[in-house]
Amino acid sequence: MSEIKDRPYHHGDLRRALIDTALDMLATNQNWTFTLREVARRTGVSHAAPYKHFHDRETLLRELARIGFVQLGESLTEAVSLGQPSTRAQFVAAAQACIGFACQNPGLYRLMFSSDADKTIDPQLHDAAMSTFGILLDLLERGQRDGSFRPIAVSALAAASWAQVHGLAMLAINYQLLEEKVGSTPVPTALDVLLDGMCRSD
Amino acid sequence: MSEIKDRPYHHGDLRRALIDTALDMLATNQNWTFTLREVARRTGVSHAAPYKHFHDRETLLRELARIGFVQLGESLTEAVSLGQPSTRAQFVAAAQACIGFACQNPGLYRLMFSSDADKTIDPQLHDAAMSTFGILLDLLERGQRDGSFRPIAVSALAAASWAQVHGLAMLAINYQLLEEKVGSTPVPTALDVLLDGMCRSD
DNA sequence: CCTCCATGTTTACAGGAGAAACTTATGCAG
DNA sequence: CTGCATAAGTTTCTCCTGTAAACATGGAGG
Numbered sequence: 001m002s003e004i005k006d007r008p009y010h011h012g013d014l015r016r017a018l019i020d021t022a023l024d025m026l027a028t029n030q031n032w033t034f035t036l037r038e039v040a041r042r043t044g045v046s047h048a049a050p051y052k053h054f055h056d057r058e059t060l061l062r063e064l065a066r067i068g069f070v071q072l073g074e075s076l077t078e079a080v081s082l083g084q085p086s087t088r089a090q091f092v093a094a095a096q097a098c099i100g101f102a103c104q105n106p107g108l109y110r111l112m113f114s115s116d117a118d119k120t121i122d123p124q125l126h127d128a129a130m131s132t133f134g135i136l137l138d139l140l141e142r143g144q145r146d147g148s149f150r151p152i153a154v155s156a157l158a159a160a161s162w163a164q165v166h167g168l169a170m171l172a173i174n175y176q177l178l179e180e181k182v183g184s185t186p187v188p189t190a191l192d193v194l195l196d197g198m199c200r201s202d
Numbered sequence: 203m204s205e206i207k208d209r210p211y212h213h214g215d216l217r218r219a220l221i222d223t224a225l226d227m228l229a230t231n232q233n234w235t236f237t238l239r240e241v242a243r244r245t246g247v248s249h250a251a252p253y254k255h256f257h258d259r260e261t262l263l264r265e266l267a268r269i270g271f272v273q274l275g276e277s278l279t280e281a282v283s284l285g286q287p288s289t290r291a292q293f294v295a296a297a298q299a300c301i302g303f304a305c306q307n308p309g310l311y312r313l314m315f316s317s318d319a320d321k322t323i324d325p326q327l328h329d330a331a332m333s334t335f336g337i338l339l340d341l342l343e344r345g346q347r348d349g350s351f352r353p354i355a356v357s358a359l360a361a362a363s364w365a366q367v368h369g370l371a372m373l374a375i376n377y378q379l380l381e382e383k384v385g386s387t388p389v390p391t392a393l394d395v396l397l398d399g400m401c402r403s404d
Numbered sequence: 405c406c407t408c409c410a411t412g413t414t415t416a417c418a419g420g421a422g423a424a425a426c427t428t429a430t431g432c433a434g
Numbered sequence: 435c436t437g438c439a440t441a442a443g444t445t446t447c448t449c450c451t452g453t454a455a456a457c458a459t460g461g462a463g464g
Contacts, residue, residue, distance in 0.1 A: 008460090011412080014411080035451060037450080037451065048412085048453080051453070114316065115232075150395075153384075156384065156395065158383075163365070163369025164362065164396070167364065167366055167368045167372075170369075181360075182358065183355045187361075190358055190361045190362035191362075193400055194362060194396055196399035197395045197397065198399070249421090258422075259420095259421075
């Protein structure tokens with residue numbers, strides 16, 4: 001109703017439309033080899049129109065990655081505040097949320113951690129990534145305060161668990177966690193191994 | 203002496219020369235956005251010559267990745283057979299070798315684990331990756347037999363440690379293991395946390 | 405009502421991927 | 435030794451992309 005279907009000269013929200021198209025193609029092809037011209041075509045505008053909204057192709061890719069980090073952050077926040085009894089259980093929930101996000105958006109997840117999403121170029125992307133990383137840090141700090149996690153440098157815990165979760169996610173979306181190779185529940189099992197090292201042993 | 207410098211019509215080993223040029227550019231730029239034509243130019247041949255040796259640009263990229271896995275495998279083998287006293291110490295040595303390889307060849311390492319090195323397309327690439335992964339598996343199995351590692355499914359140990367090492371490597375080459383964030387020795391610290399979970403607690 | 409400017413479009417160009425047709429030199433059959 | 439088949443290079447061509455520049459449009463504010 002509020003949308004005029006037959007192409008008024010001005011689109012209304014072309015920026016958002018281009019992003020949606022690109023996200024679609026990313027999800028469909030599981031890669032970001034699409035051309036900017038094709039995004040424009042699929043969105044129904046001329047091939048130069050995107051340049052009014054994105055400086056170049058890579059700027060669009062970084063915006064997709066930024067959106068990915070925001071969405072991942074929401075998933076993590078939701079998982080953490082799901083009311084798991086222990087901090088350890090919250091950690092597992094968050095880890096599984098992250099890996100689940102990766103499996104449901106493999107193309108996007110790969111883009112987020114690829115060199116095409118260079119955080120040193122785009123402060124907004126950098127901030128989004130840091131903000132998402134911060135959710136993990138908060139959880140770890142809380143776990144240390146309540147005595148769940150060992151009182152070693154929180155940064156060491158962060159490095160270990162971030163590496164672990166991200167590593168599992170990458171293995172998962174590359175189909176390298178096949179049952180015949182790593183058993184039927186590789187993710188919780190691997191997380192348990194790590195957590196046994198992270199948690200107080202007393 | 204044995205090389206004729208002034209361009210005989212036939213190069214002699216253009217395939218190898220193209221690979222070397224591409225590896226150089228990969229190392230220099232830390233990315234593989236180079237064009238096939240530029241590789242040809244730098245190698246001193248016409249832009250169509252590479253097609254006599256590689257079906258297309260991506261085939262060349264996969265060959266670079268394959269070579270990377272072979273080299274990584276050599277580093278790992280060397281690290282393992284360095285004669286560390288314990289299996290645990292051997293594991294640390296291998297992990298550090300992997301992370302060291304990544305830091306010294308960040309572009310190549312990223313390519314090896316990117317979607318441009320699709321292992322489902324190229325059996326040789328797949329085999330090279332599996333062979334390298336096998337070094338880790340052997341180490342873990344040996345560690346279980348000698349009682350160093352817990353007697354849980356070796357596949358779970360493999361998933362956990364592979365994820366951890368690969369995750370740390372990715373963090374390292376993305377400059378996300380800065381001292382101010384994760385302390386001065388994030389890698390051994392993170393590995394220790396994992397190993398405490400992997401090793402027998404008695 | 406008129407004019408400005410953000411947001412479109414058209415046109416233009418340099419370069420890349422890759423196919424096809426052509427060239428060269430080398431090894432081998434006679 | 436001759437000569438041809440063939441592998442390995444080159445030239446030429448077509449289609450496509452990214453991106454810049456010039457032009458068009460139409461909605462918001464004076």
